Amino acid sequence: MSALFSIALWLGAIAVAAWLFRRLGQYASDNAPRFRDMSYGVAFGYVLGVAAIVWLALAYVASLSSDTAVANKFFFLGMAINGFLVFAAAAWVFRWLGRKIGTAGTRKLFRAMPLTASFGVLIILIYAIFSVFAGVIAPYGQDEILQGVAANIVPGGDPNLGGNPDFPLGTDQIGRDIMSRLIYGAQNTVGIAFATTLLAFFLGGSLGFLAAVVGGWTDQVLSRGVDVLMAIPSLIFALLLMTIASVWSSRLGIPLTVFMVLIIAVIDSTRVFRLARAVGQNIVVMDYIEAAKLRGEGMGYLVFREILPNATAPLLAEFGLRFCFVFLTIAALSFLGVGIQPPLADWGTMVRDSAAFINYAQFAPKAALTPLLAAGAIALLTVAVNFVVDWMLHRSSGLKE
Amino acid sequence: MTDTLVEIRNLWLEGRSDEQWNPIINGVDLTLKRGEVMGLIGESGAGKSTLGLAAMGFCRDGVRISNGSVKFDGIDLLTASAATKRGLLGKRIAYVAQSAAASFNPAHKIIDQHVEGPTQHNVMSRAESEADGMALYEKLRLPDPEKIGFRYPHQVSGGQLQRAMTAMAMACRPDLIIFDEPTTALDVTTQIEVLASIRDIVKDFDTAAIYITHDLAVVAQMADQIKVLLKGDEVETADTRTMLSAPTQDYTKSLWAVRSFERPLKAPVVAGSVPVVSVQNVDAAYGKAKVLHDVSFDMHQGRTVAVVGESGSGKSTTARCITGLLPPTSGQISFGGEVMPADYRKRSKDQLRQVQMIYQMADTALNPRMSIGQIIARPVEFYLGLKGREKRAKVDALLEQIELEPSQYYNRLPSELSGGQKQRIGIARALAAEPKFIICDEVTSALDQLVAEGILRLLAKLQDDLKLSYMFITHDLATVRAIADEVVVMKDGRVVEAGPKAEMFQPPHHPYTDLLLSSVPEMDPDWLTNLLDQRGVDNIGDSAVGKM
Structure with a gap:
């Protein structure tokens, strides 16, 4: 009750401040x-915005406090603000470099680029490098159980809190280096999701356009077929097909991952078909x-x-979204045990494996960070892809303002 | 109370594009007295609409007023507070947009939208305003004025909707109405009715108006004064009669001269010669709705057949039958004496090549993602099988034929061209196939008069050079007069009258042809008054069509 009362009080104060602000502005x-x-x-919006910024600044100061109880309370907020500032700075530097270095064409591209887009491009570039050179960059193998190293080392590398400077992001429950697994995860999860989305777009896009151009019976047959596929809840359908495919994969000797790519691509292509047909x-x-x-x-x-x-333009926008959904579907399937198979590192599986640590968030935020590392990797890529897609959309649609 | 209602002094407006502010209006003055109608004319992009909106103290997004003043009845609209402006707009200043169909909210009944202004501004109660609306509908000669307001916008015709919009603008009895091209999207027979009603109601209530249009003949009927704009600059201002009889500026003279373009009459067709295209007893239907009834006419080499009629008369459907997009249900199309397959998919590549089309909207007729070079090169490659340097040379030759410099335009995208240039590209694409026969579907109706004239001259020149035959679909009789050799008049899917141009423009006419001809506005400012005197309000436009 007191929480509600204090919110009402704050809103009331902001309301009064807003009135005063406008009055003083008119006078001054x-x-x-x-x-x-x-x-x-x-x-009201101006005052509310200022109040929110002041609160964020105060919270950030509190997260740096020497009193652990206070610092822990604002630990994640502090991290988020840190991350925001670091990434914004990195994106700015990246864009600045892009404007100085490169051919006339790329320099022109960077000059017209908003900061969000350069952030997106930077993140995607980093992920791409990690996924291509995972074997070189990662200090350990993705399935390497390190002998003589404790399991569940807390990220942060601070021995006082149960960390180990040799493993800055800690180890998982059977003693594998989490940083190496995250880097390999870029290869497995992103690579597979990308291939799946491309396949889904090729299938759905070409069939959708075909239906739009030919019309008539072809359109009816394709569209009703898609309706049937869409009527079945997609995750349950995927699960069912994966169970069948797991039998086939052992009989035929084809890796289950190939089946997974095909199944998710077909299921997701129904959404692409719809869009392509409508646009077409x-x-x-x-x-x-x-x-x-x-x-x-x-x-x-x-x-x-x-x-x-x-x-x-619309297909690109859909690609950004669809890519993220495919990503999440793979993570969900992995969580249910039929997706990317261990010991291959996969971000979805990694979140599941260490999900229980989230309970420590209140008193040991660094321990709770373990599942959030993989989740953060997913979130960051999702945001980056969407920023880039937004920008491409903006360019291709010819919108100037 | 002064006599001057609107006073615009040295107004400068800028629009934002490509990250910078570009001038739209450069220091224009405008003075409008109470009860006076000012006509604003100019090509598209001249700043007519922007100036019209600025007279309301309003700018579109991305436009700003950089200098000058706008005074309405002594109130400076540019410095007035938002509250003051809210009190004026809709109550004392009203706006009638070009497309009533796009400006009405399709989810509400017409009368509900009509009463919004008066009730919001506390001029009338809802009941009073409804009754007043019906009175206005009657004054504007809308059919069934008691009930028409209770329909939704899609349930009435375009011309009726435009009049309902005028009634809505009148609802608060404003001192000033801005009409932004209110009849541009209408057929001639509909336009004349709307014009007559707008003119009457503006006179009856002694309302001042700014009438924006690009059609000189229309503005001659409506306005007391005319202001000519060119690229944001004022060319000249004078009262209507002076302006029409003695324009002083070259630009104004050139605008007036457009209407005089006419080709010499050709010798009649030699009897017994084989027509290039012959439409024989064609019936056609969309699903079960029959749209063409026994349409027959011939088109001969090197001649232009103009097909005239209002929208819905079957002009474009006939073209679709000739191209094979809509196979006729009976009858046939023959080409140089040889019967063509009805469906375009069954025609050979060479048969397809012979018939080309130029479309009304150059915007949708050119693929926005292809460069001009690619667009023209495709038929060259597809039909003539030219590759590499030969293809490029042919495309360059075509661009020169349509009077565009090849090196400048080859790599451009359609969005980088003006409307007239786009239409020229459409012509080049049709020529690339080296056809014998070209269907021109309202090719000039979306263009400004000067630009349209250029296109017509180009088409005439190409016809003389290449011995082309045109089927020229249009609803604009001025265009017909300019370039046709034969005329076919269509109504409700039937050919009403057909013959050489010289005969068609001489009485006696079929009554429908007569109505069409009489509905075309002329440059004479007394034309509408005389016509109304001659025929009476119930015998013009659509109401007369209904009686036929």
């Missing part, structure tokens, strides 16, 4: 249009498609040369 600026025509909602139908009615048809062009030319270039 001699009734300039900026303050005169400012609606109360806008004034809008393009098909354009006069330039009619002109191409009357010229006698074949289906391949129509789909890949006339329609596809005009559908890239």
